[in-house]
Amino acid sequence: IAGSGTISAAQTGVVEVATYHYSYGNYVVINHGKINGVTIKTLYAHMQSGLSVSVGQTVSQGQKIGVMGTTGSSTGVHLHFEVQENGAVVNPMNYINGITTGTPGATTPTTPSNGNSVVVVSGDTLWKIANANGLTVAELKKLNNLTSDAIMTGQVLILKSAGTDTPNKPSTPTVTPGTTSITVASGDTLWKIANANGLSVAELKTLNNLSSDYIYPGQSLKVTKSVTNGNNSTGVTPPTVTKPSVPTVVNKMYTVQKGDTLYKIASDNGVSVAELKAWNNLNTDIIFVNQSLKLAATTSSTQTTAPTTSAPEASGNTYTVQKGDTLYSIAKKKGVSLAALIEANDMTSNVIYVGQVITF
Structure with a gap:
C-alpha cells in the first residue's frame, strides 16, 4: 500500500x-x-x-x-x-x-432469524453482542472458543449451543406442583432460578452436579430431588434420616473432634449442655480436640451392651433404637404417624442414635 x-x-x-x-x-x-x-x-x-x-x-x-x-x-x-x-x-x-462493505450505520449485530448466531458488523464488540443477546462476555467466548476479545467484521458468532433453541420460553422459571425440572430461558441465572423455586444456589448446583455458575438457554435443571419411597416415586423428600456425623460413642465416652462444641455434642447425644458440663466437672464451655467427655452420669461400674442380634426391645409405650432404625421405620412399625412420634419425644430433628429410648 x-x-x-x-x-x-x-x-x-x-x-x-x-x-x-x-x-x-x-x-x-x-x-x-x-x-x-x-x-x-x-x-x-x-x-x-x-x-x-x-x-x-x-x-x-x-x-x-x-x-x-x-x-x-x-x-x-x-x-x-x-x-x-x-x-x-x-x-x-x-x-x-x-x-x-459492512452495514452502513449499523449499531447492533445483524442476527439471523433462527437466533442461534450473529454476523459481526462494523463497530461491534463482544460486550455489545453479549449484552444484546442476554449473555455474558465469558459465555459468548466459551461458545465460540475465543481466546481473546478480538472479533472481525463478517465473523459469525454462535449465540446458543446446538439443539438448545426453544422459542418463546418464559423469562422467569416457574414450577407447578409435582414438577421436578425446568428449562433455562434466555436471561436466567442460577440465583434467579433458585430464588423462584425456594432453593439456595448451592442446593441447585448440588442437585445438578454443577461445578460453576455457568448455564445456557435450553439447559434442563432439576429443581426437586426425585426419590423412591417403597413402590411410589415422588418429588418430596421422604421422612428418612441419616446417621449422625458424630463418631460412635463407646462406653458412654466421647473424644472431642475438630469443630465440636458442647452444644453440638450434647444435641447429637440427646443430653443437655448442663448435664454434659456436670458429668465432666466443667466450669466453662471450653473444650479441646482429643478431650474425653462422659456422656452419662457414672452410677455403676458395669455397663450393659445393647443386643445386636435380637429383635428391638420394647417395653410398654417405649422403644429402644437399634442399628439401622429411622424415625419413619419405627413409626411404621408401631402404627403411629411420624409427626406424632416426633411430638411425643419433643424432637427438633429426625436424628436418632442407637440405644436411644423412644416414646410412642
Missing part, C-alpha cells in the same frame, strides 16, 4: 513481533487470537525507525503502531500488509472488503 503517514492496528490484539528484518525492515506482527477456530495475525512491514509498540503490548483497533517508511528490501515509501490464518498468508482484501 503506497503512501505515507501513521500506520494503525487493524484490530485489537497483542504485539508478537516488533523488530528489524533484513527484508521486512522495521516490522510488527499482531496476534488477534482465534476467530472461528483460526488463529489470525496481521503483519506491517518497512516502517520507519522508532516503532510505537513493543512485544507483549496489547493494542486496540486504530492504535498507532508506527509510521510508513522504506526500510529493508524496499524501493519506496509504502506499507507491506499481511493477514495470516494459522500461519498461512491469505488475501487481506477479504478482510478489508468485509470492513468497508
